[in-house]
Amino acid sequence: MSQDLSLQKFGLIKRDTPRAINLDPLQTGGLLTPEAREALLEWGDGYSVCDYCGGMLDQIKTPPIFDFVHKALPAFIGMDHSRVTNGARESKFAIMHAMTSPGDWIVMDGNAHYSSIVAAQRARINVKLVPKTPAPDYKITPEAYTAAIEEVKQQSGKPPALALLTYPDGSYGNLADAKGITKVAHDFGVPIIINGAYAVGRMPFNGKDLGADFVAGSGHKSMAASGPVGVLGVNEQYASKVLQKSPTHKNKEIEFLGCTARGATIMTMIASFPSVVERTKPENWEKEVSDARWFSGQMEALGMKQLGDKPHNHDLMFFEGSVFYDISQKTDRYFLYRELKEKSIHGIKPGLTKNFKLSTLGVGREKLGFVVDTMKDIIKKYSG
Known part of the structure; x- marks a missing residue:
């Protein structure tokens, strides 16, 4: 029996994920430093x-x-x-x-x-x-x-x-x-x-x-x-x-x-x-926690609910997104992922609207503000 040795699908495969803003809890702490990228090649x-x-x-x-x-x-x-x-x-x-x-x-x-x-x-x-x-x-x-x-x-x-x-x-x-x-x-x-x-x-x-x-x-x-x-x-x-x-x-x-x-x-x-x-120095971690708490408050102001410790003490957070889930019932379950991807925001898995988790580690207040504004615009777009 001959084996399929077709090579068209193999070789360099690029990631189909936007990297401008990454909120994926699995990835925010694992993003390579410039020195690590050099070491990866070396x-x-x-x-x-x-x-x-x-x-x-x-x-x-x-x-x-x-x-x-x-x-x-x-x-x-x-x-x-x-x-x-x-x-x-x-x-x-x-x-x-x-x-x-x-x-x-x-x-x-x-x-x-x-x-x-x-x-x-x-x-x-x-x-x-x-x-x-x-x-x-x-x-x-x-x-x-x-x-x-x-x-x-x-x-x-x-x-x-x-x-x-x-x-x-x-x-x-x-x-x-x-x-x-x-x-x-x-x-x-x-x-x-x-x-x-x-x-x-x-x-x-x-x-x-x-x-x-x-x-x-x-x-x-x-x-x-x-x-x-x-x-x-x-x-x-x-x-x-x-x-x-x-x-x-x-x-x-x-x-x-x-x-x-x-x-x-x-x-x-x-x-x-x-x-x-x-x-991981205390003063830097305090800033990360402050950003996470600020982001949690902004998300709740949009109609979402953060579960777990409150006030929160970590960058990883879990939200109930009923406002997005209600929209998904009128459109499709992938609308949120699609809209975020258009704005180069990555991290909420495709199809998740009712519940999702994300991480704010290393993102910074300015980019987190952009995420909040994007969420606000998505809600307005589909609720009008």
Whole structure:
């Protein structure tokens, strides 16, 4: 049987998305810096950094991967040890696999990303979700963690092997009481992961200050890196388990299958790192939160409703857009995406009108004002 080797559809494929204003929560924190774009070209060839590797990726001195992984990164995330992984989900799985046995339990918030649940399933452990409060707040509380851990104890006869908190969650951008929740976990003797995929690299973050035993972060979501790439943080108490070496290949760490991110992914993360450190300084993050709150108020003045924490404390926000949904019933569900695209505004997925999320990170007040004016004009156009 002959195979179809037609090549017409392959080759350079350009993105069909406007880039003037990007509100996509998956992309705002991952937009490459100019330095990272140069690194992408410089280090894009396959296993490029392996030219410099003597057998342990994290020990490469030139380029300065060792200094990044073992010095700068743990200081940045506030943990004793760190590694660069192939994504936050890989970080979470590595922790779960190292710290649990099949049949154990993990307690995690009801706003958890699906990848946290899938990582637990892959590790063959059971998941207990901590209920969130009803709409419109969708909060996760320390008291709810207490109740969930007690339920696991009653059901299984022992506390869960792990807990996990999503900080912030990827739907509403809520920042839970991390210190209160980690204290609850520790009071039960349960080590806890903070999934900071939307925190590490976007906002001030210190895992130890929050009470985390482990941290998972995303380079391509929040550290201006070309993905998939992530970070993992672990404190000394559990380092021997998570960073365990192979008994047969003594310079290879088992949970990372010997090596993880190599080439353009880690090198773009390193290239962007000075800019990421700068944008996460408290004074810069305060400006981002101020812009997010201003934008939320403007959107609500147009008839939309922001769900989750209010006043909001993060750039990621979720809106009920009933005004747009009502218009879609008279026109078509893609009208909003089409109208925004004409104004080079990207980030609200095609077909979403009733509910949608977006991010204001790095957009700035002037461009956010343009988005608000555009939304206003769209409503006027279809409501006249």
